[in-house]
Amino acid sequence: MTVTFDPATFKQTTRAQWENAAEAWHRWGPTIEDWLGAATDEMLRAAGITSGSRVLDVAAGAGGQTIAAARLAGPTGHVLATDISPGILRYAEHVAAEAGVANVTTLEADGEDLSEVAEQGYDAAISRVGLIYFPDQQAALAGIRRALRPGGRFSAVVYSTPDRNGFFSIPVGVIRRRAQLPPPAPGQPGPFSLGAPGVAEQTFTTAGFQDITVTPVPSPVRLPSAAECVRFERESFGALHQMLSNLTDPAREAAWQEITDELAQFETPTGFTGPCEMLVVTGTR
Template sequence: MTTSFDPIVFKRTTRAQWEDAAEAWHRWGPTIEDWLGEATDAMLRAADISKDDRVLDVAAGAGGQTLAAARLVGSGGSVLATDISPTILEYAARVATEAGLSNVETLEADGENLSALEEGRYDAAISRVGLIYFPDQQAALTGIHRALRPGGKFSAAVYSTPDRNGFFSIPVGIIRRRAELPPPVPGQPGPFSLGGPGVAEKAYSAAGFRDITVTTVPSPVRLPSAAECVRFERESFGALHQMLSRLDEDGRAAAWQEITEQLAQFDGPQGFAGPCEMLIVTGTR
């Protein structure tokens, strides 16, 4: 089966899926921070965020990295968290308030269109596993570049290649086969769209960034069991929900059963350790 990619439909369904998954992504927050904590720290260091900085967080989600950035900049700085999903931003605002952070603002915005933001306003920009899902990554990168002051840095955490990310690539492969989805082509959004050698560097360079660096951060997903990882993905991974929409209820159930069986290979005496490798890609305006 072959289908043409429609970026408008993709974006609309992405927003709808993240509206649905927002509560679960928030609820799984502690697991997400355990999993992505090291990559997040590396991203914030690479963006050179410091006291009193103004930071832009693109595709912020429920805001774990937003809070970390807000703590770094202190009361004299600020963080603007943007996302296409207003519901998930409500959770980001809530956790900021609960953490006693008054320097976080949220803005519902399409990451591919940041023209409403003042040019050169931000000292740094970040995006954690968000940029990969933009249909027009070049538009997003160009907009982020414009929003930064000269010398400001943008750092994004993205997945590397499928073979290094079995916890995610195995479910993606199973669903893609069962839903008869065509293989992704270069330039299409998806979890591994920026993971290939040189791909992210080329995209950053085309948007005007310089001094581009890529750092690898092993980020295994550690949970009590493969079944718990499947519950995590089933409840909160909007990308998988989007792919599964092609299947009926029985088809979805069968897909999750196969995913559970395949991910069980990563169970061990110490629990589940799903392979995951993040890349921290950074460029300077």
């Protein structure tokens, strides 16, 4: 059976997933920042964010990288955090308030339609593990490029290849097999859609960005056990739930148990270390 990809349905489902996962993504914040901290630092550096910078954060989620960017921009700068999920943006606002960061505002917006964002209004733009899930990455990049002033930089964190991301590619593989899902076709959204050699560079080039760099960043996932990693993914990785949606409850439980068993290979006497490599992709308008 051939399944036709429907981008409109995919986006509706994605929005609903993140509305449901917003609380968990916020609750797992310390784990996420430990996991993605090095890649986030590289993204913010590559984007050129300094005191006074105006920053656009696309698919901002619960705001960990938003707060980091806001601190770099300082009181004379500003960060606009956008996301398709209003629920998760409320957590970003809460995190900013708790951190005493007053230079963050939020906007509910589809990352492929940034028409409400000021043209050439930003010195830098960032997106952490968001661009990979856009059905039309060129539309998203065109909107981001439009929002940047000439010479402004956009930097995104994306996954590299499945073989370097076992903590995530193993669950994806198990679920695809059990749910009888085909692999995503070239050009379709997914965690590894920009990871293959040359793909991210070509995608940014096609969108009109220049001076493109791609920096690999080792980003191991460290938790007490494989079971804890599965709990993290089960509670907060909306994409996995979308893939499991057509299975019965017992079939889902069997899939999660197989994933736990497979991830156990990454347990050591000192805890679980799941392989992960991120790429920081940066281009200049």
